[in-house]
Amino acid sequence: MRVGIMSFAHIHAEGFVGNLRAIPDVELVGFSDEDAGRAARAATAFELRRFDRHEDLLDAGVDAVLVCAENARRRELVELAAAARVHVLCEKPIEATLADAEAMRVACEAAGVTFMTAFPMRFDASVAAVKRSLDRGELGALHAVNGINHSEIPNGHRAWFADPELAGGGAVMDHTVHLTDLLRWMTGSEVTEVYAEVGNPFYPDDVEVDTAGLVTLTFANGVFAAVDCSWSRPTTYPRWGHLKMDLIGERGALTVDAFAQALTAYSRHLPRNPTWIGWGADPNQAMVEEFVESVAEGRPPAVTWRDGYEALRVALACYASAASGQPVRLDHG
Amino acid sequence: MGSRMRVGIVGAGSMGRVHAAGWRAAGADLVGVVSRGGASARALAQTHGARAFPDLDALLREVDVVDLCVPSDLHHPMTLRAAAAGKHVVCEKPMALSVADADEMMRACERAGVRLFIAHVLRFFPQYRAAAEAVRSGHLGRMGVMRFRRVAYPPREGASSWFADESRSGGMICDLMVHDFDYALSLAGPVARVFARSLRSHHPASSRNYALVTLGFESGAMALVEGGWVYPAGTFRTGFDLAGSDGAIEWDSDSTESIHRYLLLTETGGAPEVGLPLTVMTEDPYTTEIKHVHAALVSGERFAVTPADAAAALRIGLAARASLRTGRSVAPSEVA
Known part of the structure; x- marks a missing residue:
């Protein structure tokens, strides 16, 4: 191919x-x-x-x-x-x-x-293991999730991330979609309500876009979840950031820290001190392989356009909620 | 000093026992204890060489300060009785179950010329103090996003079952999460909006609860407060993450325990009725708190936590509960 x-x-x-x-x-x-x-x-x-x-x-x-x-x-x-x-x-x-x-x-x-949306975290070994645990019923019914996908501001790598024209938003656009997709995938349910605090407390003098967001999602099946999408890690942090979830269910709780598999390195030659050097499997590899295989086999990919669209819809609803100070309903007709 | 401050404790549950030890360590004269059952008061009094009193009025006649370690629905009436008797009041959190009651407690103490301390002990935990100090020193710049975690197990049936009764304890949000509400307010000032989702609103019959509460501050800062009575018995996870314009501070109880025990043949099921989030320390934070209260009562200096602080934290809890009822975000000024 x-x-x-x-x-x-x-x-x-x-x-x-x-x-x-x-x-x-x-x-x-x-x-x-x-x-x-x-x-x-x-x-x-x-x-x-x-x-x-x-x-x-x-x-x-x-x-x-x-x-x-x-x-x-x-x-x-x-x-x-x-x-x-x-x-x-x-x-x-x-x-x-x-x-x-x-x-x-x-x-x-x-x-x-084929149109596949690049949501690599579905292919992360730890996240996938949590999905299997939920599917096996280890937690019983899932009730709530406290999700974190906070990071440093990415404009040091590429300036457009903080350009409202090219990015369409800031931290909320960048980081709400990953956890939204994982939660839709894990619950098998759609987001029916979005509430968000959105602001720019971190770089008010440097960028025009939002740099912080605390989002509450409510799903059709009753599960509620928080998503912290903030660019709240300093640029001196040992890595770009985190993806974590605490899942609360009928039979207790389960926590996942998708990037926990890392070494802590201290060196005068590294840009961050310390630096967390990940040694876990690269979720992007499995994601790209799934794309290639789905094309080769002429079947729908594991992550579809619909998945990308629904996640974008939630991100945009965050801005609507923040503008009104109230939750926003999403219909699924 | 010629005469030591005479202290009476009301309630001989887990908090009464902890406070009694604190007063002893502070050098106060622990005169007596009163409790509903009587037997637990006698046991606690005996431990500290104090007397068990038959009722609150009898105790009030013999003390300078009364320490209310009773179910939260009793905070308001007992504070009024103590103030009427001209005694200083130390009272467990939450201050009250309504803003009106909290206001009345403040007014009554002011009128009677007695002092009122609400035991928001989190301010005396060393990790929370250190973080607050770092915030005040400006290391973090302007506060941006704060995260707080306080998740434990449901209070067990028995003497502590009043915790699960929202009409007596204010529920998990007002009883447990109010700690972090008070701390968040102390760091970032007044809150404009509160939005909450909880398990209890989906499963009202269960004593388990879990809530995610979002606070939007007038300053533009925001906070996500997680609270829960959902974990297995014996588990108590706490933590915070404070991110500002110039830096961030992370702390969680999972990763800073200095001792881990991997003992063979350990007993299981021995969790206390109500968990306390304590780690290895030279002085437990409850003692630090009581020593502060004692010193401030003796010297007349200001309390580190004022009644107005405690009332503001209560307002956040009530606003969160109002948000659960209405499904909307609620301004703390809207609740009564």
């Missing part, structure tokens, strides 16, 4: 290079990026064939692409790929508005190509 990467705007593109190269049946054709400086750096760093225009990558003949553009530029790339009958793995949140997300579905359905 011939696979390309559309845009290196998202930091995850760098990791995907190694993920794709580790799959025997995949030929990583190259990448397209219209930012000349970023493209030159990526081409050198990863010894990758570079295409200046996205159309050129598609013309080179690829079966599938990983779309790693900025949030608000993904529709354009997905539509290009779909028009070329190329399957898509799309970064999250899948777009910045619901209308753009909907347009991506229409384009992919019309072209008959």
Whole structure:
């Protein structure tokens, strides 16, 4: 299978290079990026064939692409790929508005190509083990979840994360979607109500977007959950951040810290002191493999466009809730 | 000093026992104990060489300060009786079960010229003190997102079963989570909005409860307070995470226990009726608290936790319960 990467705007593109190269049946054709400086750096760093225009990558003949553009530029790339009958793995949140997300579905359905949303945490070994525990009934009925996906501000890696035009928001756009997706997956239920405190207490002089969010989700089956999506870790923190959940059920509680498997390193040569060096399995590897396999087998991927859309819908509802100071209902017709 | 401060304890449950030890350590004269059953008061009095009194009025005649370690619905009437008798009052948290009662307690003590201390002991826990000091010193900059955890097991049936009765204890939110509400207010000032979800609102019959309460502060800071009576007996997990514009502080009880026991043939099921989140310390925080109260009563200095602080924390708990009833976010000023 011939696979390309559309845009290196998202930091995850760098990791995907190694993920794709580790799959025997995949030929990583190259990448397209219209930012000349970023493209030159990526081409050198990863010894990758570079295409200046996205159309050129598609013309080179690829079966599938990983779309790693900025949030608000993904529709354009997905539509290009779909028009070329190329399957898509799309970064999250899948777009910045619901209308753009909907347009991506229409384009992919019309072209008959796969659209998979890149939610890697479903493929994390610890999270997957928790899902199996829940499915086995270890906790009995699930009642509530206290979720944390807080991190440092990512604009040090890529400035657009804190650009309201390109990101469509800040911390809430960036980090609400992962836990929302995991919770939808684990509960098998949809979010019916969203309440959120949203603000910019951390970098009020530096960025225009929100840097903090505390979100309460209520699901159709009665489960309620908190999601802390804040960019609240200092840039001196030993790692980018965390993904954790405390799950409360009928028969007790279960906690998961998805990135707990790490070494603590102290060195004058490391940028963070200490540095947590993860040694757990890379969830992105399993996610990219699932994408490739679903395309090869012509079946729906494990994470669909709908999953990406519903998570985006929740993120956008957070802003509506914060604007009104009250919970927002979501209908599922 | 010519005469030591004479103290009477009301209630000989887990808190009465802890406070009695604190008063002894503070050097006060623990005169007597009164309790509903009588037997537990006699046992506690005997331990400390004090007397068991038949009722509150008899105790009030013999003391300078009365320490109310009784079910929370008794805080208001007993405080009024003590104030009327001209005695200082130390009272367990939550201060009362309504804002009106809390206000009346403050007014009664002021009128009687006696002092009122509500035992928000969390302020005296060394890790909470150290974090508050770091916040005050400016290490964290402006407060941004605060997280608090306080999850334990349901109070056992028996003498402590009043905890599970919301009309007597205020429920898990007002009894347990009020600790973190008070602490959060002490760090970040007034709260504008409270939103809550709880297990109890889905399963009203169960004594187990779990709640997630979001606070939006007037300053723009926010807090997520987690509280629960859902864990297996003997478990008590606490923690906080304070993130500001210039830094963050993390602490959790899971990872800072200095001693872990891996004993063969341990007894199980020996958890106390009500758990206390204590770790290895030279002085337990309840003693630190009582020593502070004693010193402030003797010297006339200000209490570290004022009655107004305690009333504000109660308001947050009541606002959270109002949010559960209405499904809306609630301003603390809306509750009565």
